[in-house]
Amino acid sequence: xxxxxxxxxxxxxxxxxxxxxxxxxxxxxxxxxxxxxxxxxxxxxxxxxxxxxxxxxxxxxxxxxxxxxxxxxxxxxxxxxxxxxxxxxxxxxxxxxxxxxxxxxxxxxxxxxxxxxxxxxxxxxxxxxxxxxxxxxxxxxxxxxxxxxxxxxxxxxxxxxxxxxxxxxxxxxxxxxxxxxxxxxxxxxxxxxxxxxxxxxxxxxxxxxxxxxxxxxxxxxxxxxxxxxxxxxxxxxxxxxxxxxxxxxxxxxxxxxxxxxxxxxxxxxxxxxxxxxxxxxxxxxxxxxxxxxxxxxxxxxxxxxxxxxxxxxxxxxxxxxxxxxxxxxxxxxxxxxxxxxxxxxxxxxxxxxxxxxxxxxxxxxxxxxxxxxxxxxxxxxxxxxxxxxxxxxxxxxxxxxxxxxxxxxxxxxxxxxxxxxxxxxxxxxxxxxxxxxxxxxxxxxxxxxxxxxxxxxxxxxxxxxxxxxxxxxxxxxxxxxxxxxxxxxxxxxxxxxxxxxxxxxxxxxxxxxxxxxxxxxxxxxxxxxxxxxxxxxxxxxxxxxxxxxx
Numbered sequence: 001x002x003x004x005x006x007x008x009x010x011x012x013x014x015x016x017x018x019x020x021x022x023x024x025x026x027x028x029x030x031x032x033x034x035x036x037x038x039x040x041x042x043x044x045x046x047x048x049x050x051x052x053x054x055x056x057x058x059x060x061x062x063x064x065x066x067x068x069x070x071x072x073x074x075x076x077x078x079x080x081x082x083x084x085x086x087x088x089x090x091x092x093x094x095x096x097x098x099x100x101x102x103x104x105x106x107x108x109x110x111x112x113x114x115x116x117x118x119x120x121x122x123x124x125x126x127x128x129x130x131x132x133x134x135x136x137x138x139x140x141x142x143x144x145x146x147x148x149x150x151x152x153x154x155x156x157x158x159x160x161x162x163x164x165x166x167x168x169x170x171x172x173x174x175x176x177x178x179x180x181x182x183x184x185x186x187x188x189x190x191x192x193x194x195x196x197x198x199x200x201x202x203x204x205x206x207x208x209x210x211x212x213x214x215x216x217x218x219x220x221x222x223x224x225x226x227x228x229x230x231x232x233x234x235x236x237x238x239x240x241x242x243x244x245x246x247x248x249x250x251x252x253x254x255x256x257x258x259x260x261x262x263x264x265x266x267x268x269x270x271x272x273x274x275x276x277x278x279x280x281x282x283x284x285x286x287x288x289x290x291x292x293x294x295x296x297x298x299x300x301x302x303x304x305x306x307x308x309x310x311x312x313x314x315x316x317x318x319x320x321x322x323x324x325x326x327x328x329x330x331x332x333x334x335x336x337x338x339x340x341x342x343x344x345x346x347x348x349x350x351x352x353x354x355x356x357x358x359x360x361x362x363x364x365x366x367x368x369x370x371x372x373x374x375x376x377x378x379x380x381x382x383x384x385x386x387x388x389x390x391x392x393x394x395x396x397x398x399x400x401x402x403x404x405x406x407x408x409x410x411x412x413x414x415x416x417x418x419x420x421x422x423x424x425x426x427x428x429x430x431x432x433x434x435x436x437x438x439x440x441x442x443x444x445x446x447x448x449x450x451x452x453x454x455x456x457x458x459x460x461x462x463x464x465x466x467x468x469x470x471x472x473x474x475x476x477x478x479x480x481x482x483x484x485x486x487x488x489x490x491x492x493x494x495x496x497x498x499x500x501x502x503x504x505x506x507x508x509x510x511x512x513x514x515x516x517x518x519x520x521x522x523x524x525x526x527x528x529x530x531x532x533x534x535x536x537x538x539x540x541x542x543x544x545x546x547x548x549x550x
Contacts, residue, residue: 026062
């Protein structure tokens with residue numbers, strides 16, 4: 001007898017036995033170790049048996065695929081991603097004509113929308129990584145438009161939006177951002193970092209209903225990629241995104257939240273430690289089985305492509321000469337030490353965005369201060385992105401017990417790297433980018449995430465790049481000596497990220513662990529490395545319940 005739930009991979013057949021469901025006929029990666037042939041038994045949402053020749057009431061045939069713990073994304077923005085999927089999503093496109101066509105079609109089909117909202121355009125598609133308002137005017141008319149870029153550190157706006165916000169040649173740059181201007185000082189249509197708020201404050205707020213729908217869509221999408229849990233990297237209002245806490249609450253309370261989520265409460269960089277009691281109150285009010293908020297997110301710098309990543313030495317000008325610009329530190333380094341030390345004392349995990357080598361060092365210095373002041377603990381602090389790390393700081397991750405949170409998909413030669421990064425970092429700092437191999441060899445703990453919608457949330461795409469340091473076999477690998485082996489990479493995306501999220505009964509396949517599992521259509525350990533990205537998720541389980549079936 002067999003039962004099918006939406007497709008073959010949730011199919012089960014009765015055989016009799018002592019466990020509810022038995023996964024058979026495939027290989028297993030248990031979160032740290034590969035096993036060529038292993039059966040896994042599940043009862044009441046937990047793994048109760050691991051071995052061979054087991055019996056069960058129901059079996060799931062892996063058909064030679066790979067069973068592993070559900071992927072955990074340690075740095076992602078699901079609600080933003082869900083919203084952009086439902087709006088004018090430019091992420092799959094490239095080039096001004098394609099963008100204009102998509103924006104015009106979206107706007108024409110929605111004549112009553114007061115604002116045109118979109119996201120996902122790519123900086124290398126425009127000269128100087130700065131699109132112009134006049135190009136947007138041609139397809140949006142007199143309606144204001146606000147389109148964030150793929151990395152969400154800049155926005156493309158039209159002339160109507162600039163007028164609505166009163167931005168002209170006399171408008172000063174905010175301390176944490178920059179307005180792109182022509183030779184006469186007039187704004188041209190691109191707003192970087194904090195300058196986005198000059199227009200974002202006029203955009204109609206996203207409704208609670210929209211946030212819930214976006215979260216539901218994002219959850220289904222992430223489950224289809226094998227993701228069973230994540231850390232929402234900004235829980236709070238930021239860059240024209242409202243606080244999504246209420247949306248998570250609704251899903252947690254009515255049972256629709258199937259993922260395990262740890263929220264990182266947003267640190268408002270224009271305030272100081274006076275906000276810690278408010279953050280404590282928010283944390284204490286969020287205590288659902290699948291939704292908690294134990295972390296605080298601090299964004300220490302920007303991104304290299306718009307020259308706001310914090311560097312120890314100035315950027316180059318793209319022609320070999322030095323500039324005077326070393327990027328931004330959104331939080332004063334001395335204030336950062338105080339903030340992290342007090343957050344650590346208050347029992348918060350601290351999750352820091354650090355792109356440039358100066359930002360990385362400032363964060364590590366702050367964690368070192370906290371360790372000296374407060375002593376060791378089990379809060380599991382982590383630094384995300386880590387594009388440029390000075391070699392002197394690599395070993396400090398292990399020494400200080402700080403997890404390196406990797407966005408591995410970025411460690412490759414693409415247009416952004418070739419055109420907007422390498423010429424401005426220079427040869428030496430280019431060699432310091434994404435040093436995953438050095439971090440692993442130094443003993444650092446590794447976690448992994450996507451930063452979606454900045455880049456694809458597909459863990460298999462990121463794992464492919466982490467192992468190969470390129471997309472296609474014909475591409476030149478980017479610093480291949482920094483590649484990770486498959487075991488280390490899978491561990492980062494499963495047990496490593498689960499550990500960072502304090503989800504200690506997930507991220508591994510062993511007796512007693514929760515049955516958060518993913519089935520792949522092939523055994524990655526017998527697949528050629530250049531074909532990892534071709535693997536597909538067949539099914540995803542949370543506590544033994546199928547939440548995605550291909």
